[in-house]
Amino acid sequence: MEKFEKLSGVAAPMPMINIDTDMIIPKQFLKTIKRSGLGVNLFDEMRYDDNGEEIPDFVLNQPAYRDAQILVAGDNFGCGSSREHAPWAIKDFGIRCVIAPSFADIFHNNCFKNGILPIALPQEQVDLLMDDAQKGANARIEIDLESQTITTSDGETISFDVDPFKKHCLLEGLDDIGLTYEKSAAIDSFETRSAAERPWV
Amino acid sequence: MSPKTLYDKIWDAHLVHEAEDGTCLLYIDRHLVHEVTSPQAFEGLRMAGRKVRAPDKTIAVPDHNVPTTLDRANAATMTEDSRIQVEALDRNAKETGIHYYPVSDVRQGIVHIVGPEQGWTLPGMTVVCGDSHTATHGAFGALAHGIGTSEVEHVLATQTLIQQKSKNMKVEITGKLSPGVTAKDITLTVIGETGTAGGTGYVIEYCGEAIRDLSMEGRMTVCNMAIEGGARAGLIAPDEKTFEYCKGRPHAPKGAAWEAALAWWKTLYSDDDAHWDKVITIRGEDIAPVVTWGTSPEDVLPITASVPAASDFTGGKVGAAQRSLDYMGLTPGTPLSEVEIDTVFIGSCTNGRIEDLRAAAAILKGKKIKEGLRAMIVPGSGLVRAQAEEEGLADIFIEAGFEWRLAGCSMCLAMNPDQLSPGERCAATSNRNFEGRQGRGGRTHLMSPAMAAAAAVTGRLTDVRDMM
Numbered sequence: 222m223e224k225f226e227k228l229s230g231v232a233a234p235m236p237m238i239n240i241d242t243d244m245i246i247p248k249q250f251l252k253t254i255k256r257s258g259l260g261v262n263l264f265d266e267m268r269y270d271d272n273g274e275e276i277p278d279f280v281l282n283q284p285a286y287r288d289a290q291i292l293v294a295g296d297n298f299g300c301g302s303s304r305e306h307a308p309w310a311i312k313d314f315g316i317r318c319v320i321a322p323s324f325a326d327i328f329h330n331n332c333f334k335n336g337i338l339p340i341a342l343p344q345e346q347v348d349l350l351m352d353d354a355q356k357g358a359n360a361r362i363e364i365d366l367e368s369q370t371i372t373t374s375d376g377e378t379i380s381f382d383v384d385p386f387k388k389h390c391l392l393e394g395l396d397d398i399g400l401t402y403e404k405s406a407a408i409d410s411f412e413t414r415s416a417a418e419r420p421w422v
Numbered sequence: 423m424s425p426k427t428l429y430d431k432i433w434d435a436h437l438v439h440e441a442e443d444g445t446c447l448l449y450i451d452r453h454l455v456h457e458v459t460s461p462q463a464f465e466g467l468r469m470a471g472r473k474v475r476a477p478d479k480t481i482a483v484p485d486h487n488v489p490t491t492l493d494r495a496n497a498a499t500m501t502e503d504s505r506i507q508v509e510a511l512d513r514n515a516k517e518t519g520i521h522y523y524p525v526s527d528v529r530q531g532i533v534h535i536v537g538p539e540q541g542w543t544l545p546g547m548t549v550v551c552g553d554s555h556t557a558t559h560g561a562f563g564a565l566a567h568g569i570g571t572s573e574v575e576h577v578l579a580t581q582t583l584i585q586q587k588s589k590n591m592k593v594e595i596t597g598k599l600s601p602g603v604t605a606k607d608i609t610l611t612v613i614g615e616t617g618t619a620g621g622t623g624y625v626i627e628y629c630g631e632a633i634r635d636l637s638m639e640g641r642m643t644v645c646n647m648a649i650e651g652g653a654r655a656g657l658i659a660p661d662e663k664t665f666e667y668c669k670g671r672p673h674a675p676k677g678a679a680w681e682a683a684l685a686w687w688k689t690l691y692s693d694d695d696a697h698w699d700k701v702i703t704i705r706g707e708d709i710a711p712v713v714t715w716g717t718s719p720e721d722v723l724p725i726t727a728s729v730p731a732a733s734d735f736t737g738g739k740v741g742a743a744q745r746s747l748d749y750m751g752l753t754p755g756t757p758l759s760e761v762e763i764d765t766v767f768i769g770s771c772t773n774g775r776i777e778d779l780r781a782a783a784a785i786l787k788g789k790k791i792k793e794g795l796r797a798m799i800v801p802g803s804g805l806v807r808a809q810a811e812e813e814g815l816a817d818i819f820i821e822a823g824f825e826w827r828l829a830g831c832s833m834c835l836a837m838n839p840d841q842l843s844p845g846e847r848c849a850a851t852s853n854r855n856f857e858g859r860q861g862r863g864g865r866t867h868l869m870s871p872a873m874a875a876a877a878a879v880t881g882r883l884t885d886v887r888d889m890m
Contacts, residue, residue: 237745238738239618239718243856248837252487252503254461254510256571266858271844295738297619300652301856302835303554303568304459323619326654327554327568334572384586386445397572398472401580404439404447408582411438411449419435421675421683422451422479422547 223336224394228317228364230290233280234354238295242328245299245307259306260313281314285357291364293347293354294321298339299328308335318364320371322347333387334397338366340381349373366392425693427590428659429625432565432690436548438582448585451547452564453577454533455482455520457511458837459552463575464514473518475581480520481542484508485532486837488525490800490827495526504838518578531803531829534558534771538642539803541671545660545687550577555771555853557648561641562668563660563690565625568649588654589699591624592692595632597706602887604711604781605640606773606851606870608632609647611709614722616702621653624700627692628658632706638667639777646772647853650719659691713758713883714855714868716746721855725873725885729756749857750865751845758883761867765848766797766878767860768871769827770834773851774802776809778871783815785875785889791823792881798825798840800832824878836861849877 250262268279275282281289292311298321299307308331311319318338332339342350353360353373360374366388371379390397401408415422426434439447453476460482467474474480487504488494497505508525515522521542523530529540534555537543543559549566550556552574559566569583577583593612613620626648628641636644641658648656665684668674675683710724721743723730731754732744747754752761768774768782779801791797799819801807807829810816816826833840834852842848842864851874855866867883876884 236738236741238742241718241854241856243854243859247858247862248835251458251837252501252507254465254506256462266862271862295742297622297652300618301554301854303552303556303570305462305552305570305572308570323622325619325652326622327570327649331570331572334570384445385443386441386584397584398470398576398579401447401576401582401584405580407439407447408449408580412581415449419546419683419686421544421679 222334222394222396225317225336225338225366225391227366228290229361231286231288231358231360232291232293232350232354232362233286233289234351235280235292235294236351239297239300240294241301242299242304242307243301246304246310251304251306256309257313259310260315263310263314288315290315290317291362292316292319293350294319296322298324300325303327305331308332308337312337320347320350333391336391336394338364338391340371342379342381346379425696427692427696427698428563428627428657428690429565429590430696432546432548433587435546444586446585446587447582448548450550450577450581450583451479452537452542452549453480454537454549454551454556455480455574456486456533456551456553457484457507458486459571460514460574461507461510462571463578466575467578472579474520474578477519479581480578481537482511482515482520483523483530483533483536484511484525486831486835488830489838490830490832490840492828494828528804528808531806532771532774532831534646535774535802535806538562539671539805541668541674544668544674544683545664546690550583554649555646557656558642558646558771560645560648560656561638561658562664563657565655565657567655588625589623590697591621591626591653591700591702592698593626593628594630594701594703595628595706596630596703597632598635599632599706599709602711602872602890603709604870604872605636605643607709607712609644610712610714610719610722610868611704612702613647613651613719614712615704616651618650618718618720619652621648621651624653625655625657626651626653628656633658634661637777638663639775642775643772647719650853660687711870711873711886713873715750715752715758716743717749717855717857718742718746719853719855719868721746723758725758725883727758729754729758759885761883762847762881763849763867763877763883764796764846765842766791766795766874767833767848767850767852768798768874769800769802769832770852771802772853773871774800774806776806778851779806779810779815782871782875783818785872785886786822786879787818789822789879791878795878795881797823797878798827798833800827801829803829833860835859849874849883
């Protein structure tokens, strides 16, 4: 997995609540057997009209935000399905960090498996960053995972929480499966015990 | 020993390892797999030279992409990309030796209907699947939730999942339901109450007399939509109904193993003085037949209500409600029962079981659907379809003017050819009314099978109680 240490970039504002996984990547793009190439279809139905032309008003179509690396959004971001195609599309577009008041559980997990940092902050702080993001390409926001801080374009610092294990994995770019293999002996003994206690499983 | 919730008990029974920072490794008893979220996981294993650790605990079935028309054996009914996904599952299942129900098997169906039907899902188990509606299996008192593809790969490789424990929420539905009110109305009403983020960070246990009174099918409907309330999982403590449902299923234990299992299953309940982080109580008598009006499952109202205005809401919901009203083409103040529909879809992992079809048939018997309406019933599995035919339900549907389809996810998420056109309005028994969910520009109203059947007859959203 790609490491996440520091990020300095333009933040795109999406002041909507309940941005669901069907919005992030509509189902017609789930018919792939690869993880890559989904960025062009990120937010497809909001981003393109029926003829496949860009809708100029949509934030990621605006010149200031075409290279956005951060997304600032409303409550309950990523609600809906478990499709990992959602973080794959976000990452493939070039976004490495999503900031919102809250995230749906499965989406939140999926981000960490793909080198994306989801940051949950109180509404007032998200509002502040949303205002900053509205300033466009000249307002770069900095994120430092090690120190768990966000620096706004005005130099204001906001700290954020992150699960220590997930932070460690992101900083080091660690492969979960490799880590779990190190606990194979514990899994073996669980299976032996379980076979005796719950043989019907 | 300190008192525990049902969730605590299942968690403790599956804990392989707990790190100092609270990160846990949880053993997975059943891993369900479908064609959309698994190909990258199998490919990941292959690339890393890893093997499926427990093929015997892994069950696969194609459901999302498969056509539901009677001619689906003809490969031309599938688009090439859909066919590639289904073929990839065929190949991956064969190569890894996992249990598999191909499209041609009568037992094929929606993964969350096949699992319980075949006895793979049992009380006290941990069940995962690369699909958010895995919550369905919680109806058996199994800890069941959706995972992403990276986690699918992790479970295939290690039969475990890295987890943080969730908090405990109790949702109690007291008393009795009124006539015309179903499990779907319960689960939608709860989401309307808590909001789609109300369950975030929690595992919900549903309890109370109205939940106890539900059949296993109804309980699956309730737990299925726990994810729509944001919860990691929904649970219902197993009881005699659960044991009765499981007994004799192909993969349920038999003989002495059954007795041993039963003895353990009977310990699976929340202790009286267990700690709850959040409690919600709703009176069963207060629940009405409901429909959704917007583009979030929390946009729930009784069928007797009118379309709300954006100004009825506060905060971020004002903008969201306006966007929903625009998308749905609805005018505030319009009685919901005057909203005309174009399509009816009865099916999905929420409401594609035999009891759902019986409820629809009870309304449709001897009636015709409104002229010009498109209406389809998609059973949740080949076995549900066969049973409905045996009970004469299929004849009722066909005579009423419904299309009687083969099993699959179908128009719930419209990955197969069953889709809405822009502006088309649908009465649906599925679980999500998101923008574009059933097809770009399509408008979805969620409701129970009986309500969807009533809407099919009148051509508008309808109070089923007027037809009982």
